[in-house]
Amino acid sequence: MKKLLPLMKKYLAYAILSPIFMILEVLGDIIVPYLMSKIVDIGIANQDIDYIIKVGLLMIGAALVAMILGVSSSFFGASAGYGFAAEVRQKVFEKIQGFSFANLDTFQVSSLITRLTNDCNTIGQVTMMSLRMAIRAPFMMIFALFMSFTINKSLARVFLISLPLLAIAIAAILSKARPLFFKLQSRVDRVNGVIQENLTNIRVVKSFNRQDFEEKKFKERNDGLMNVALKAISYIIFLMPIFNIIVYSTIIAVLWFGGKQIILGTMTGGELISFITYITQVLMSLIMISMYFMSLLRGSASVSRIVEVLDTESEIKEKINPITGIKDGTISFDNVSFIYPGSSECTLKNINFNIESGETLGIIGSTGSSKSTLVQLIPRLYDVKDGSVKVGGVDVKDYDIEFLRDKVAFVLQKNTLFSGTIRTNMKWGNEKATDEEIIEALKHAQAWEFVSAYDDGLDHIVEQSGDNYSGGQKQRLTIARALMKSPKVIILDDSTSAVDMTTDAKIQKAFKVDLPDVTTIIIAQRISSIQHADRIIVMHEGKIESMGSHYELMENSPIYMEIYESQQKGVIGE
Ligand SMILES: Nc1ncnc2c1ncn2[C@@H]1O[C@H](COP(=O)(O)OP(=O)(O)O)[C@@H](O)[C@H]1O
Ligand SMILES: [Mg+2]
Structure with missing residues (x-):
């Protein structure tokens, strides 16, 4: 990645603006549940319509501002991501133009095509996610954790159980999925290999009536790609129910202990409502972080494949002061x-x-x-x-x-x-x-x-x-x-x-x-x-x-x- 980062220069402004706007959006998202708890505890409890309207308007305002910030952040993130991908693609293409015949023998053409298309796209998407999710999720988590501890320290202790549980589940699944993402990319290579060979020689294939053979070859590789993709996805699918179980159990625990505290009078109803929102935000952030790691794995496979091309030196090198005149054709x-x-x-x-x-x-x-x-x-x-x-x-x-x-x-x-x-x-x-x-x-x-x-x-x-x-x-x-x-x-x-x-x-x-x-x-x-x-x-x-x-x-x-x-x-x- 260090090798590729300089290519981001042109889009640096976007790459900086996107996370800044993102953090501001998070602040907006955090304020909304807080205002909501005020409406419940003060406005509704005292039947103060003026207060409800005033704080309600504030809440809508905060949500709107957060939305505008979020949209801008997404826009900047997309510009930086796709711009970066385009720069990388250009650079790889230029590098390949300088390849010697020997280099081309080493890299297969189909693999170079996959690297120029698929891998560059992945890098763009992961960059975009890095600028948004990777920044949003930890900030969201920290702010929401802070808010829930401020509201009720003793209740916030449920995190001590649910957070480690979730982290262990994520780590276990990610370590299993990791090798699959590397495999996935090389399977894409294999599929592109047949496509490229077949399409450039489609006339030969037809004249030899080899369509059936080619279809079989394609099916085999296509199935190979599907199997690896399914396997990789199944880990993600597996993650979802685990997430849900942990999230809902946590909410039930909070309702159980929070309910008791309300009865005892140490907590208000509004506090409980906003507390649950914050908990959901914390756990959702963690899920987002794990999703991000998942795509980061995929991205790192692509980055190493791109760097491999960029690091290849043509062994046909020019002298320092090359000759640019020729005597004759001997x-x-x-x-x-x-x-x-x-x-x-x-x-x-x-x-x-x-x-x-x-x-x-x-x-x-x-x-x-x-x-x-x-x-x-x-x-x-x-x-x-x-x-x-x-x-x-x-x-x-x-x-x-x-x-x-x-x-x-x-x-x-x-x-x-x-x-x-x-x-x-x-x-x-x-x-x-x-x-x-x-x-x-x-x-x-x-x-x-x-x-x-x-x-x-x-x-x-x-x-x-x-x-x-x-x-x-x-x-x-x-x-x-x-x-x-x-x-x-x-x-x-x-x-x-x-x-x-x-x-x-x-x-x-x-x-x-x-x-x-x-x-x-x-x-x-x-x-x-x-x-x-x-x-x-x-x-x-x-x-x-x-x-x-x-x-x-x-x-x-x-x-x-x-x-x-x-x-x-x-x-x-x-
Ligand atoms: N790009 C290549 N990589 C490895 N071996 C090659 C490559 N091109 C040709 N060869 C091998 O070099 C030998 C000579 O090939 P070539 O010079 O094309 O023969 P001719 O032109 O006389 O038919 C052959 O045995 C062939 O398999
Ligand atoms: Mg020849």
């Missing part, structure tokens, strides 16, 4: 090995190669041979374990990260577009781009032919994740978007897999002819996509099996020959 890997976080074995082992600026490098190899892993090291999406990766003769760790990623454009294997228009998506690569520049990039990526066919051209709509485009169209748009950065190096990770061969060839040619200074790395499944590359790397189980031109590899790389032959067969047919 790339060199020097004895590079790499391991995924949480993995036991190196995914890349002893990688060595150099490519000249403007060269085209093809990378081929079976799936899982670590092609994607290799190229992710160039824009420093992950850091190497050993060795070094250099771009333009400089270690990638010495660059300003933003600068590096602008100069090394990467079309990810699992790429996506964002809802908006084609123009807004292209401007992702370069905010200041003119239409001419956008059209040029689209032309290089062979996307202009279909974009220009739309009536609204660049303003054509893009739905969430680009679902209204075919796989091949989407790939061409993502390539164009990467070109908008005018990079020195461009990496296409299997980015033309859904594009037909003719268009694919046109893209290769455009890159060679129109962008001769841009170093191009193409990962592909099809030999035809890379055979014209200056050089080709064949990956096998995290190592470079061989490297050379198409003709060289056809001579001396068994894996390359095998891939070539299998694809020839595919073309010729059996």
Whole structure:
């Protein structure tokens, strides 16, 4: 909580005003029963109508003022609570934007969503309660206790029995409920996990007819959440009858002993009425305190989950004086090995190669041979374990990260577009781009032919994740978007897999002819996509099996020959 408190600064005034108004409201609530006892004992006993009206009006006035104070206090409390939650949410969101790929591997996306929504809301609500209930209840209790002792010391001794009883009951139940609240949050995570995976891939689920399976998976987790929630709630439900028994027994005891005192003449009827009101206030405050502790437990689970995100440092760090200039697009890997976080074995082992600026490098190899892993090291999406990766003769760790990623454009294997228009998506690569520049990039990526066919051209709509485009169209748009950065190096990770061969060839040619200074790395499944590359790397189980031109590899790389032959067969047919 100490870590989060500074975020309250903007709403500090509300956070201070709310409890102050609250305390004033409590004072009003305390005065009302006192005035009531005066009406009974003086006004009614003496049949003094004037007195009754006078004190009655005072009572109404006090109740009204208390009400206005209470409403203001609630308003300030809500403003502080929700404002604080919004600040926390903003901060967590910003933190996640700075996460490295490795951080994202550690935290699951669904868990991050739960933290941003559910946990932040809980923090807001608990803050609001802390400002109101947590202040109101103890003050109410102290004032009411004081008043009841002032009215009748001997009768107030009933508290000596009922208060400890109630406290023990509350403590016992809270200690039981505590672990459940931590469990509850992780169950919410699990439910959100299925929801997120299912909804982002709903089309795949449908095409595989896996709805039943998904429903079953969801039901299992949903039931899991319900069971824990029910268990946690049942403790609260259990508390209520215990509270009631203690409260009513206390009232009966007070009526019994108080009645005797009235008969003896040591207490008045009005005093007894206000005494009972005060007793109820004391016990109710205690109940409120216990409820507050209950939500505090829930809140503390949320706070620790939020702090966990805020405390995570991206292990991809910039040097103090990072370099923001680049000589050219040469790339060199020097004895590079790499391991995924949480993995036991190196995914890349002893990688060595150099490519000249403007060269085209093809990378081929079976799936899982670590092609994607290799190229992710160039824009420093992950850091190497050993060795070094250099771009333009400089270690990638010495660059300003933003600068590096602008100069090394990467079309990810699992790429996506964002809802908006084609123009807004292209401007992702370069905010200041003119239409001419956008059209040029689209032309290089062979996307202009279909974009220009739309009536609204660049303003054509893009739905969430680009679902209204075919796989091949989407790939061409993502390539164009990467070109908008005018990079020195461009990496296409299997980015033309859904594009037909003719268009694919046109893209290769455009890159060679129109962008001769841009170093191009193409990962592909099809030999035809890379055979014209200056050089080709064949990956096998995290190592470079061989490297050379198409003709060289056809001579001396068994894996390359095998891939070539299998694809020839595919073309010729059996
Ligand atoms: N984020 C990740 N965390 C852990 N292991 C991963 C991750 N991404 C890929 N791997 C593992 O690294 C290996 C190489 O994967 P990848 O580079 O994607 O292969 P390719 O692109 O050649 O198909 C695979 O065994 C895969 O399971
Ligand atoms: Mg891959």
